[in-house]
Each structure stands twice: as structure tokens, then as C-alpha cells.
Amino acid sequence: MRAEPIQVRGRFLTAIAIRIEVDTPDASFFAALDEKIRSAANLMVGAPILLDFEKVPGFASRGHLGELVRAIRAKGLLLFGVQNATPEQQALAEEFGLIQVLVGRDTPVQQARATSPRRSRLVAQPENKVIHRHVRSGQLVVAERGDLTIIGSVASGAEVLASGNIHIYGTLRGRAMAGVEGDTSARIFCSKLEAELLAIAGLFKTSETIHPDLRRCNVQAFLEDETLHIERLV
Amino acid sequence: MTQLKDKAPLGKVIVITSGKGGVGKTTSAAAIAAALAKRDFKTVVIDFDVGLRNLDMIMGCERRVVFDFINVIQGEARLKQALIRDKRLDTLWILPTSQTRDKDALTKEGVEKVLNELKEQFDYIICDSPAGIERGAQLAMYFADEAVVVTNPEVSSVRDSDRVLGLLASKTKRAEDEGAEVKAQVLVTRLDQRRIDAGEMMTIDDVLEILAVPLLGVIPESTAVLRASNVGMPIVLDEPSAASRGYEAAVARLLGEEVDTQTERDKKPGFFSRLFGAPA
Numbered sequence: 001m002r003a004e005p006i007q008v009r010g011r012f013l014t015a016i017a018i019r020i021e022v023d024t025p026d027a028s029f030f031a032a033l034d035e036k037i038r039s040a041a042n043l044m045v046g047a048p049i050l051l052d053f054e055k056v057p058g059f060a061s062r063g064h065l066g067e068l069v070r071a072i073r074a075k076g077l078l079l080f081g082v083q084n085a086t087p088e089q090q091a092l093a094e095e096f097g098l099i100q101v102l103v104g105r106d107t108p109v110q111q112a113r114a115t116s117p118r119r120s121r122l123v124a125q126p127e128n129k130v131i132h133r134h135v136r137s138g139q140l141v142v143a144e145r146g147d148l149t150i151i152g153s154v155a156s157g158a159e160v161l162a163s164g165n166i167h168i169y170g171t172l173r174g175r176a177m178a179g180v181e182g183d184t185s186a187r188i189f190c191s192k193l194e195a196e197l198l199a200i201a202g203l204f205k206t207s208e209t210i211h212p213d214l215r216r217c218n219v220q221a222f223l224e225d226e227t228l229h230i231e232r233l234v
Numbered sequence: 235m236t237q238l239k240d241k242a243p244l245g246k247v248i249v250i251t252s253g254k255g256g257v258g259k260t261t262s263a264a265a266i267a268a269a270l271a272k273r274d275f276k277t278v279v280i281d282f283d284v285g286l287r288n289l290d291m292i293m294g295c296e297r298r299v300v301f302d303f304i305n306v307i308q309g310e311a312r313l314k315q316a317l318i319r320d321k322r323l324d325t326l327w328i329l330p331t332s333q334t335r336d337k338d339a340l341t342k343e344g345v346e347k348v349l350n351e352l353k354e355q356f357d358y359i360i361c362d363s364p365a366g367i368e369r370g371a372q373l374a375m376y377f378a379d380e381a382v383v384v385t386n387p388e389v390s391s392v393r394d395s396d397r398v399l400g401l402l403a404s405k406t407k408r409a410e411d412e413g414a415e416v417k418a419q420v421l422v423t424r425l426d427q428r429r430i431d432a433g434e435m436m437t438i439d440d441v442l443e444i445l446a447v448p449l450l451g452v453i454p455e456s457t458a459v460l461r462a463s464n465v466g467m468p469i470v471l472d473e474p475s476a477a478s479r480g481y482e483a484a485v486a487r488l489l490g491e492e493v494d495t496q497t498e499r500d501k502k503p504g505f506f507s508r509l510f511g512a513p514a
Contacts, residue, residue, distance in 0.1 A: 134446050136400025137393050138367075153446065155396045173444070 015101070016044055017083060018072070019052035023059050030071055037075045049077045050101055051093075054084035062092055069096045126164065135160060135174070148178075156196060165189070175199075178221075188221040189233070203228045243276060245353030248360050248488070249378040249416075251402075253394030255365030257386045258423040261459055261469065262481070263362035264292045266382065268468035269485035271326035275357040278317065280348075281331035282374035283364035284339055290330040293320065294466020304332040307344030313351050322471055327356070337370040349377050367401060377407050381418040382450055382488070387425055387436040392444055395420065399447060419450035421484055426455040451484025453477050 018036075022029055037044055049072065053059060072079045081099040082089065090100050126146035135141055135150060137157035142148075148162035153170035160166055160174070163181040168190035179186030179201035186200050193214055197206050198221045205221075205228050218233045250263040260283075267279035280303060281289035290296040295318050301311035306329075313329075320326035329352075332339065352359050363374035375381060381402050385395040402416045403409055409416070422438055429435040442449055453459075458475035462468070470478045470485075483493045 133403070136403070137396040139400045139404075153444075155400075155444065156393050157397065158400075171443075 015048040015050050015081075017050040017052040019054060020056045020059060020068075023056050024061070025064050025068060030067075033068075033071060034075075037072075037077065045076050047078065048081075049079045051079065051082045051098070052084050053082060053086065053089050057086050057089075060086075060088050060092065062095070065092055065096065069098070128164070129162075134170070137174070156194075162186070177204075179223075184223045186223075189219070191218050192216055193219045193230070198228065198230065200228055205230065243353070243355055244357040246358050246380065247349060247353070247378050248358060248380045248382060249363055249375045250360060250382050250384060251363040251371060251375055251398050252365065252384040252391070253367060253371075253398040254386075254391045257384050257391050258453070258459075259365070259384050260288050260292055260362050261463060262382065262384050262421060262423060262453070263360050264289065264463075264468040265470050265478070265481040266485055266488070267358070267360040268320075268323065268326055269470045269481055270358045270360075270488075271320070271323045272470065273485070273489075274325055276325045276327075276355070277358040277360065278327040278329055278352055278356045279360040279362060280329040280352075281362050282340070282370050283362065284331050284335055284337045284370060285333065286364065287331050287333040289362050290318075290328060291466060292463045293328050293468060295320070295328055295330070296466070299330045302330050302332045303348065304335045304339045306348055307339065307341065313348060337364070337368065340370060340373050342373060342376065345373050346377060367397060371398075372401065372405055375402055375406055375416070378402075378416050379408075380488075381416050382484075383418055383420045383445070383447070385420050385422055385441060385445070387422055387430065387438065387441055389436065392436065392441055396445055399445060419448045419488075420445050421450045421453065423453040424455045425452050450487050451480055453480040453484070 051068070059065070069079060079098065081101040082093040083101045085093060085100060093100065127143065128146040128149070129141070129143040130149045130151070131141055132151050134152040135154045135158040137155040140159045141150070141161070143162040143164065145163055147164040147167065148160055149167040149169070150160060151169045154160055154168055154172045154174045154176065156173040158174035159177070160168070161177045161180050163179065163183060165186050166176050166178045166188045168176065171192040172190040172195045174195065175197040176188050176190070176195060177199040178188045182201050184201045188198055188200065193210070194216060195207060195210065197204055198210070200221060200223050203223060203226070210230060214230050214232060219230050220233055221228060221230045223229070250259050250266065252259050263279055267277045271277040279289060279293070281287060283289070284304060290299055298318050301316040303316065305311040306313050306316050316329055318328045318330065320328065349359060361374045361378065364370040383395045383398055385391050399418055402418050406416050408414045420441065422441055425438070426435060430437055438449065438452060454476045456475055456477040458472065459469055459477050462472040469475070470481050472478060486493045
């Protein structure tokens with residue numbers, strides 16, 4: 001039996017979007033672009049790249065786009081498409097061999113996020129972790145790139161860490177640290193709080209500073225105004 | 235007397251461990267081994283606490299030690315020369331440890347070789363672990379089929395037991411070769427109902443909620459335990475006491491028999507504890 005010469009397979013692709021924030025790129029724009037690419041070389045080199053025109057419907061100069069495409073490709077980045085482009089921008093993009101990518105359910109980022117200097121839309125594939133056992137004293141569980149879900153308890157003297165959120169379906173008696181890479185939007189959820197320590201993006205509370213009324217409750221912890229808040233979940 | 239003479243021995247390795255010291259590991263190892271032997275299972279109890287030989291004293295055979303576990307591991311004696319047969323039960327044997335060497339004398343290969351040899355002759359091999367989570371304790375649990383985690387109802391003991399349960403799930407041959415956990419059950423010892431009632435001790439439910447493993451048994455604090463160990467008598471071979479009944483029930487459960495724990499632990503201080511009067 002001969003194998004099919006071609007198989008058609010669907011595939012999802014994670015791309016990195018470079019969102020343009022100014023209508024007319026000048027020298028400082030290209031300097032900033034260089035800086036960005038240099039500082040995030042690991043993330044960007046070799047990854048498929050999109051240009052995002054969401055903020056700049058007025059960016060419509062063929063010369064500027066050409067300069068931008070050349071600058072990005074000269075850095076070794078694999079620029080292949082555009083998103084949030086006006087019909088005019090699409091037509092221009094096609095001249096440079098860039099395809100229009102439909103954004104679909106991709107919701108626009110919040111203004112607050114967009115202005116935060118640490119925020120970018122550079123999204124790497126998350127690696128969420130689900131642990132289906134108790135985390136015993138002395139054990140350490142880490143989800144380096146994503147959320148950590150524990151179906152079981154976390155013992156006193158155990159540590160659970162995630163770059164994203166932490167969900168504990170059990171009693172948290174040990175230490176939980178979410179947003180360890182600095183994600184201030186990360187949260188910790190646990191069905192029964194008896195924690196030694198809760199931390200989000202480096203801000204923490206210990207058992208001594210957690211209000212006694214919250215002990216043994218179903219809670220979430222989150223950051224607001226640079227403070228760690230713990231709140232009962234109903 | 236050995237009922238299983240014509241059958242292959244069971245060859246089951248059970249480690250008695252705890253993490254924390256002074257919780258009653260050696261007493262429990264001696265009692266469990268003796269209770270199994272009383273039921274006609276050919277049983278050996280091994281002392282893994284190299285340098286702090288205690289098991290032979292609790293078993294009352296310290297004067298009969300010539301060769302030990304370490305001598306066998308290092309090829310200085312044969313296993314047969316080091317095994318001591320109990321004078322009260324001919325199904326019960328002791329493999330004592332060395333008082334003069336240290337834990338570095340234990341090697342994984344050596345322990346495995348001795349255990350494999352014992353499995354060919356014995357139904358149950360009870361490993362009395364040293365305290366702590368270092369080499370001696372890890373080797374005592376490494377080849378275990380099952381574990382009995384001895385815990386006192388107080389926070390530091392429970393926390394150490396939890397640590398040991400984590401090691402049982404990861405640092406044993408079963409976990410490393412098959413990704414399977416060693417079946418672990420908790421034996422709560424030195425339970426003092428009056429101190430629980432006074433709020434000074436954790437309840438059994440507190441302990442079980444934290445450790446989240448099945449309860450093998452509850453041994454009440456008892457002067458009978460101290461008296462028995464002073465005369466070198468495993469508690470189950472001594473006159474009946476609340477503690478000896480606790481161990482008998484634990485061993486019944488270890489063998490898969492159904493014994494109700496609830497009624498036992500709710501029982502008021504028994505006849506013997508009233509008779510001898512636990513110290514206030």
C-alpha cells in the first residue's frame with residue numbers, strides 16, 4: 001500500500017506580534033526596535049513575526065513600511081504577516097509578501113497593559129502543569145512557564161511556584177508563589193488557606209500577616225495597588 | 235511450627251519509619267515483628283540504625299549479638315551467623331546492627347543483597363529505620379514494599395512524617411523503577427486522650443487530614459511500653475495492655491483484616507491504664 005503523497009493537517013501556530021505605536025517611524029523608532037530585538041533575542045529570533053497595525057490606522061507610507069520590513073528582516077527575524085491592518089495597509093503589506101492574519105478571538109489588550117513597559121504581546125506557548133497528588137513537606141513543584149494546578153494539599157514545608165496562576169484544590173499549608181517571573185496579574189486560588197507564605201510577583205504575606213478571619217477559608221490572592229490582597233471566595 | 239514450610243515464603247519488606255526521633259519506631263518495629271511472628275509468619279526484624287544499636291535491647295537479645303548486619307554487608311560473616319533467633323518465638327528473628335560503625339557502612343548493593351537473601355527465607359522482613367531522612371533512613375525504605383509511618387499527634391512529628399511520605403513516593407526502588415508509590419499507612423503512637431481533650435495534642439483526624447494516608451492503628455501512651463522495653467520484651471509478648479492490643483489490631487490491619495479503628499480510639503481509658511494509672 002502506497003502512502004499518501006500529501007497529507008493535509010491543521011496546525012496552530014504561535015507567533016510574536018510587533019505592535020507599531022507611531023504613525024511615522026523615525027530614527028528613535030528604529031533605535032527602540034533594535035533595542036527590543038536585542039533584549040529579547042532568544043524569544044524573537046527564529047520565531048514567526050507579525051506586524052500589528054491596531055494602534056496606527058494612519059501608518060500608510062510605502063517607504064516607511066519598506067524600511068521597517070527590511071530592518072526587521074535584517075535582524076534575522078522571520079516576518080511573515082500583518083494583523084489589524086486597514087485595507088490600504090493590507091494592500092501595501094502584500095507588496096512586501098506579508099499575509100493578512102485574522103485575529104479572531106484575540107481580544108485587544110487593555111490600555112493599562114499596553115502602557116506598562118514590562119508588558120508586551122510577545123506570547124510564548126504556556127506550559128501549564130497539573131499535579132494530581134499531595135505535595136509533601138520538603139517537595140518543590142514549579143511551573144516555569146504557565147499555571148500550576150494542584151489537586152491535593154500542599155503541606156507545611158512544601159513550596160509551589162508558577163510564572164502564572166496557582167490553583168490548589170486542597171489545603172495550602174506551605175508556600176505558594178505565583179507570577180515568579182514578575183507577572184503582577186497572576187493570582188493564587190486555594191480551597192483552604194493555612195499558608196505559611198503567599199507571594200505574587202515578589203510581594204508576599206506570611207501566616208503572621210494574613211488576617212485570622214481568612215484562615216481555613218476558600219480564598220484568592222491578587223495584587224492591587226502594589227499590595228497583596230486576600231479575599232474570600234463565595 | 236512454621237506453617238509455611240512447604241510454601242514459598244512471602245518475602246515482603248516493610249519499613250518502619252518516621253523522620254522524627256523518639257516517636258516509637260523501634261518499639262513499633264519490635265511489636266509488629268513479634269505480632270506477625272505470633273501469627274506464625276516467619277519474620278525477621280532488621281536494625282538499620284547503624285551506630286545506635288537499640289533494637290536488640292528492646293528485643294532482649296543484646297548479649298547474644300556476635301556478628302551483625304554490617305558484617306554481612308561487608309562479607310565478614312554469613313547471614314546465618316548474624317541472624318539471632320528469638321527465645322520466645324521460634325518464628326521471630328533479629329538482624330542486629332553494629333554499634334561501632336557508622337551509616338556509611340551501608341551500601342545500596344549490600345542492603346539489596348541481604349534483603350534478597352532474607353526474602354527467600356522469611357515471610358516478613360521488618361526494617362527498623364533510623365530517625366532523620368539521611369542515608370540510613372533512605373536505605374531502610376529504598377527496597378520496601380510497604381511502609382508504616384510512625385507519628386506522634388504533635389505538629390513537628392506530623393510534619394516530619396509528611397516529609398517521609400514524600401520520600402516514600404519518590405526515593406524508593408518502586409518509585410524509581412515502576413513510578414509506583416510504596417503503600418504507606420500511619421501508625422499514631424503515644425496518644426494521650428486527656429491531652430487531646432485539653433487541646434494540647436492533635437486529634438487523630440487532624441493527623442490524618444494532614445498526612446492523607448490510611449490509618450494503620452493507634453497506640454495509646456502507656457507505662458506498659460516503657461516497662462516492656464526495659465526488660466527487653468516486645469510489648470505484644472508482655473502481659474496484655476492497651477498498647478499491646480493497639481499493636482495487635484495494627485498488625486491485623488496490616489494483614490488486610492478489617493478492624494474498626496473508630497471504636498478503639500474513642501474508648502475511654504481501659505482497664506489496664508486505670509489499673510496502672512498513667513502518670514499525670
